[in-house]
Amino acid sequence: MVDEQRLVFPVGQFGGMVRGDGPGDVRFSIRRGDAVWTVESDPGTLWLDAHGQLETLATTAWTRAAVLGNRRSLAPVEEAKAYGQLLGLKLVAEIDPDDPEAVDFARTHRLVPRAHGMGNRSDDPSRFLAGFPPDQVATFTWHQWRLWRQSHLEPSLWDGCRRMVADEQGAGRTLDARDLLTGALRGLHVMLGLQLAYLDVARGGGA
Secondary structure (H helix, E strand, O other): OOHHHOEEEEOOEEEEEEEOOOOOOEEEEEEEOOEEEEEOHHHHHHHHHOOOOHHHHOOOOOEHHHHHHOOOOOOHHHHHHHHHHHHHOOOEEEEOOOOOHHHHHHHHEEEEEOOEEEEEEOOEEEEEEEEEOOOEEEEEEHHHHHHHHHHHHOOOHHHHHHHHHHHHHHOOOOOOHHHHHHHHHHOHHHHHHOOOEEEEEOOOOOO
16 A cells, blocks of 8 residues: 555653743644653644544545645644654654554554443444543444453553454464454554554654
């Protein structure tokens, strides 16, 4: 998949805006692993945009073009410079969920939940909810929900996928780790956009 078609994922935990003395002196604090980066407003805003826009995710693949197209106030040269800074700091990653690189990404990153699980409902027991009621709530399949809830207990997202496969096998059910990962990555921007989770580097290292 060419770069323009790969999905863009933000990496790191948002620490908030850091304001200086001047009215326009605003920076963004982002922790990635044990490093904390304070970036200028332009790359910081693009990093937030990389989480996805919920109103368009159903019809738009969240690629580099989608991220950059969302920030119309920046000139193309400024956009490219700001986005390049995020790539250089590894605060965004571009991944094809169907490519072997997706497994490499999952081995070096983990998914960390930051919201409440809400279980399922009797009218649709196959779907499980998570979020911040009443507005920031999304539904997921049983496997997506479990991966969101507990994969962070393993060193990496890939280890979390493999642990789920082992658990299913122990219960006499079949689950493919690669299919689980692909589906998780394709639906991940819903979690990121609603602030239900964030991506960080794997424990014990990572990219």
